[in-house]
Structure formats: C-alpha cells, structure tokens
Amino acid sequence: MIAEIRGRGVGLVTWARPQAHASERADGAEGAEVRAVAVAESARGRGVGRALLAAAEAELHGAGVRRAWLVTTNDNLTALALYQKAGWRITTLRAGAIDEARQALKPSLPESGQHGIPLRDELELTKDL
Numbered sequence: 001m002i003a004e005i006r007g008r009g010v011g012l013v014t015w016a017r018p019q020a021h022a023s024e025r026a027d028g029a030e031g032a033e034v035r036a037v038a039v040a041e042s043a044r045g046r047g048v049g050r051a052l053l054a055a056a057e058a059e060l061h062g063a064g065v066r067r068a069w070l071v072t073t074n075d076n077l078t079a080l081a082l083y084q085k086a087g088w089r090i091t092t093l094r095a096g097a098i099d100e101a102r103q104a105l106k107p108s109l110p111e112s113g114q115h116g117i118p119l120r121d122e123l124e125l126t127k128d129l
C-alpha cells in the first residue's frame with residue numbers, strides 16, 4: 001500500500017500472509033507479517049507512518065487476519081516509538097541476532113545503527129487486530 005501527498009508517493013507499507021497450509025498458528029489464529037514501513041525523509045513526522053500502519057491493520061483485519069507481527073532492530077528508536085504508540089507489543093527479543101547474521105551471513109551489516117547505537121538485536125512486535 002502506498003501513501004500519496006498531492007499525487008506523489010511518499011511512503012509504503014508491505015505485508016506477507018503465509019500460504020494457507022502454513023498459516024495456522026499453534027493457537028489456530030491466522031497471522032500476517034508486516035514487512036516494511038517506510039516514509040520519504042521529506043514527509044516524516046507528519047503522521048504518514050502511523051496512517052500506513054493503521055491502513056495495513058485495517059486491510060488485514062478485513063481479510064480475516066487476527067494477529068500481526070513485525071521485526072525491527074534495537075537501534076530503530078523511531079520505529080519502536082511508532083509501533084508501541086500504535087498498540088504493538090514487544091513480544092520477543094532475539095539478543096545478538098544481527099551480530100550472528102553479520103558473522104555468518106552478511107558481513108556488510110553495519111556495526112553502528114541509527115543514532116550511533118550498536119546494531120545487535122532483533123525485536124519482534126505483535127498486535128491483535
């Protein structure tokens with residue numbers, strides 16, 4: 001889904017729903033992952049990210065999805081503020097997950113993330129829709 005201001009694309013949100021056979025979680029509820037929320041630098045701080053997230057949640061709810069999850073990193077304070085203010089809860093901390101990925105898979109992952117914070121961990125957030 002794309003956000004536009006006066007016809008210009010300024011942000012997007014994407015999500016993925018598992019294939020039918022894999023979508024049944026242990027609790028029987030169907031879930032979906034919000035994969036990306038991004039807003040052009042020039043349009044940030046004006047509610048676009050919040051609106052995109054709310055629109056994605058509404059779309060998923062309309063499609064019968066009752067639980068959503070997403071993954072962010074320990075340095076992304078802006079995203080953590082956005083998600084938590086929108087009712088998402090931090091449900092899993094994968095301490096050192098980025099360090100491990102950097103070592104084993106992707107040496108190009110930077111050591112330093114946003115705000116100069118060491119980039120180390122993954123956080124999973126969930127929301128009941």
Ligand SMILES: CC(C)(COP(=O)(O)OP(=O)(O)OC[C@H]1O[C@@H](n2cnc3c(N)ncnc32)[C@H](O)[C@@H]1OP(=O)(O)O)[C@@H](O)C(=O)NCCC(=O)NCCS
Pocket residue numbers: 036037038039040043044045046047048049050051071072073076077078079081082083085
């Ligand atoms: C995270 C991002 C999508 C937020 O988009 P945005 O349109 O600027 O966010 P909004 O204006 O809707 O702000 C919603 C809330 O986010 C938080 N927020 C937004 N910008 C912030 C900032 N610079 N500092 C602290 N909190 C901030 C605030 O809590 C804000 O709520 P408030 O208005 O009540 O204070 C945007 O910064 C971005 O594209 N970042 C790069 C991509 C990214 O990291 N995406 C997330 C990947 S998991």
